[in-house]
Amino acid sequence: MTATNWDPSQPILEIDHLSISFFTRLREIPAVMDFSCKVMAGEAMGLVGESGCGKSTVALAVMRDLGKNGRIVGGTIKFKGRDLTTMSDEELRHIRGKEIAMIYQEPMASLNPAMKIGKQLMEVPMIHEGVSADEARKRALEVVRDVRLPDPERMLNSFPHQLSGGQQQRIVIAMALMSKPSLLILDEPTTALDVTVEAAVVDLVKDLGEKYGTSMLFISHNLGLVLEVCDRLCVMYSGEAVETGSIVDVFNKMQHPYTQALFRSIPLPGADKNARPLIAIPGNFPLPHERPKGCNFGPRCSYFKAGQCDGGDIPMFAVAGDDRHETRCVRVGEIDWAAKPQVKAGAAKTAIGRTVLKMDDVKKYYEVSSGMFGGGLKKVVKANETLSFEAREGETLAIVGESGCGKSTFAKVLMGLETATGGKIMLYDRDIQNTPIEKRSTETVSGVQMVFQNPFDTLNPSMTVGRQIIRALEIFGEGANDAERRDRMLELLDLVKLPRAFADRMPRQLSGGQKQRVGIARAFAGGAKVVVADEPVSALDVSVQAAVTDLLMEIQRKNRTTLLFISHDLSIVRYLSDRVMVMYLGHVVEIGSTDQVFSPPYHPYTEALLSAVPIADTHVTKKHIVLEGEIPSAMNPPPGCPFQTRCRWKSKVPGGLCEKEVPPMRKVADGHEIKCHLPEAELATMEPVIQIAAE
C-alpha cells in the first residue's frame, strides 16, 4: 500500500487550490477557499489564524474527515503524489494512523475513557502492520519511553483519567507516533495545557520530529509557538491563506496587512500600556456568509483603497527575492511595510494611591475524602498558604501561576464565595475574611467584583444584555428608579464602548469580545473598588484580546480601580501590570514590581515560567529551561519548599535545606520578595531569561 513511486525530493503534502464548503439546509457555507500549501519531507509547516479562519477544517480535510455536511468542492490534496480527495474509504483507512497521524487539542476528550492506555496504543500497529499483541506492547513501551513518561509499564495499565493533562497529551503524541507516520498534523496541541507543560510538550514534539524525520502541519493561534516549532508558516484569515513563507520572512518582512495587524496586537517584550499601547484590529471577523467582495480583510484594513481592494477575487502574489513567500494583497508593492505604526498619544501613568486591600497570612484549607466509593481517609488540601500582600488604589497587581497553584481559590475567598481558614483580609478598614458573600453589605459586594474567564458561559442566555446590567444595578442598590437605572445602564454600555442598541440584544447575538465587554460593564456597575479579572482575555482571539485589555486599562485609569489580574500569560502580564505576584502550589513564591520580577534575580520557578512563554519575535533569545516532572498534588505536597521537586537550583543550597524547611519570604530589593533558600551569591549569578537582540 505504500507509495513506491514517490520521490522524497517532492513535497510530502501538496494542497492545491483547495475549497471546502459546509452544506446546511439554508445554504452552502464556504469554509476554506483557494487554499494552497506545500509541505516538504522533514519540514514543519505552521498554520496560524484566529478561531473560525478555517485552519482546523484544512487539517480535517487532509484526513478526509469533514463529517456529513462538509465536502471538498474544488482542488486537490496530494499526499506523496497520490490524490487524497478521490480515495476510497478502504484506501484512506490504510493512510490514517499509518502515514498521517493527528494530535488533538483536548487530550482528555480524544482518549477513550473506558479503555486502558496500553490497548489504545497497541491498536495502531496491530491494525496497520498486523503485528502480534506482544510485539505491539513492546513497541508501545518503547514509544511511551520516547515521549519521556515515567514508569511506562504503569502508564500502559492506566485509564486516561488517571493521568494529568500533560501526560495525556504525551500519550496522544505517542499514539500518533506508534506507526512512525511521515506526516503529523497537530491541531492546537498545547492550548489546553499550562505554560511550563506546553513548553515541555513543544520541546518533545520538536525532538521527535527530528528523530523520526516526520513532517508536521502545526495548527495554532499562538505565533510564539509557531516560531518555536516551525520552519514555514501560512497565515489564514476568514477561510483564505493570506500570507505564506518561511518563518524569518513572514516574521521580519511581513507583506500582508493582516499579518502586520496581528503582530501589532500581541504584547511583545517592549510593549508598554502607557507609552506603547497595543493596536487592536478594528471591527469583527466576517461571518462565512457575509464575507465582503474582494479582499476579506478589506473592511478592517488600514491600507484599504476602494476600487482596488474590493474589485474581485484576489490571487496570491509571490514576493520577489524571498523563498516561496506569497501574499494575498493587491497593494503589496505600494505599501511601505517598514513604516512604524502611528502611536496614539501615550496616557500618563496612573498614580498609585493608598492601600485598598490587604491580605495578611491568609490560609484556605479544604477537607476531602478519598477512596473508591467515598469514605476513606480525610485529607487536607492546602489551597492557599500564608498569602500576604497589599494592593493599592489604581494599581494593577497580576497574579501568575499554573493551574492548581491556588489563584482561583484566592479569588473565591476574596469574593466571599468561600471563607478563609485563617488570616486576615482587610478591604479598607473592614475585615472580610469570615464574611460569606450572602452576609456582606451591598457596599462590600459592589465594591469587590469579578470579570470571569469565559464570557460565553457567564451571561444568562435568556436575558437581554441591558436587563442583565440593570439587574446588577438593582442588586447593588444603584439608582432610585427603573428610568434612572436604565440611563445608568446605557452609560455603562458607553463606558465599555458597545453601541447603545446592544441593550436589547440577547447574549447569543454577541461575539466573544462583546460578551466580555458586557461582563466588564456588569463588574463595574456598582463602582467597584477592587476588580478581580480571572483570565479575562484568555478565551478570546488575539485581535480581540488587545481591545479588551485596553478597555480594562482605560476604565481603571478613569475609576482608579484596583485591578487584580489573574493570568497564566506572562506576555500580557508584563504589558499591563504594575506589580506581579507569582504563585506555586498555594504559596506566593515571588512578589515585586513588574520590572523586578521580569529581571534577575528570579525565584527558580519564575525563571522557568519566563522561559516557557513562547514569544513571537525573532529578535528574542530565551534561555532554555524545561521543568521535569509534574506539579505535585496539593493533597500531598512535598516537604520543605513546594518547588524543590522540580527546581534546577536545588543543589546550590547547602545542607539539603530545601527538603526540610519552607523557605521564608525574604527581601531582595525594595518591594521585591522571594521565597527561596538560595544564598545571595547564587541569586546574583542568575542571568536574564529573555534577551532582545539589537535590531
Place this chain on the structure above:
Amino acid sequence: MLKFLIRRLAAMIFTALCITFVVFYLTNLPPNLEKVAKSEAGSRISDEEVQSWLEKNGHAQPLLKRYGEWLGVVPGWTRTDEAGAVTGRCIRPKTDPAEAPHYCGILQGDWGFSTVFREDVSKIIATRLGLTGLLMFWVMVTMVPLSLLIGVLAGMREGSRLDRTLSTFSIASTATPEYVSGVILIVVFASKLVGLQWFKGSANSAMDGLTFENFALPVATIVLYGTGYIARMTRASMTEVMTAQYIRTARLKGVSFASVVVKHALRNALIAPFTVIMLQFPWLLNGVVIVETLFNYKGFGWTLVSAAGNNDIQLLLGCSVVAVLVVLVTQLISDIGYVFLNPRIRIS
C-alpha cells in the same frame, strides 16, 4: 468498597422501614380493619361486635406497637379471655400457649396468614415469586440483548435508513401498552380468527410445565413493550458516544468502522442504559400484573391484584416488602455495576 456497601445497606434498611411503615399504616386504616372483621366474623355484625373482634385480635392496639409486632421487634400480644383460654398473635390455634414464641413477625420469618388463600403468606409469596421469576428470566434473556442490539445498530449511524427504521419500531412498540399488544398477539397467533394458532393464548399450563408453546406469548408481550424503551435509551447514548472526540481519534487511527463500534463505542455507550435495565426489574415485578392476568398466569402480579382486591392485609404487606426489597437491591447492583463499567467513577 466495604464501607460503601455498609452505608448503602444502612440506607436501604432505613428506606425499607419507612416504606413498609407507610404501607402498614395505609392497609391498617380503620375502615380496612372493619372490613376484615366483617369478612372474618360475619358481615352482619354490629359496630360493638366489630370493636370487640378487633380488640380480641390485637387490632385495637396503638399503631406503632402493631407495626413493631408485625416487624418482629415487639413481643406479640397475648390475651386471656373470661374462660381462661390464652390467645395471642404468636399462638396458633390448638397449640400450647406456653410453647409459643414471644416474637413473631417478618424478621422471624412469620409473614402472617392470608385470609383469601387460607395459607401462610410466606408460602404464597415464595411460589408466586418463583413463577414470576421464571417469566422475568425469559423476558430479560430476550429483551436485553435484543434491545441493546437494536439501540446500537440504530445509534451507530445517526439518521441513516437503518436508524429510522429501527427507531420507528422502538417508538411503536413502546407506545403500545401490553393490554393492546397482548390482545393483538393472542388474536394473531393463538386464535382461530387468523388461524395461525402457533401458540397458546393462556399460560395457565405453564405453571406446571413450561413449553415454548404456552410461554412465548406472555414473554413476547412484555418484551415488545420493554424493548422499545431500552433501545431508545441505548440509541441516544450510542449517538452521543459516536460523536465523541475519542471516536474521531479511533477513526483517524485507521480503525475500521466495525471495530470502532465494537471496541471503542460499545462499552461507553452501555453505561447509561445499564441503569435503565436495572430499573426494569422492579417494573417487571409489578408491571407484569396486566400480562399475568391477561394470560391467566398466577404469578406475583396476579397475587398482588387478588390481595388488594380482597383486602388481604397480611398478603398485601408481604408483597410490598418483596417489592421494596427488589427495588432496593437492584438499585444497589446498578450503582455497583455502574462503577465497574465506568472507570472514571472509580477514583472520584
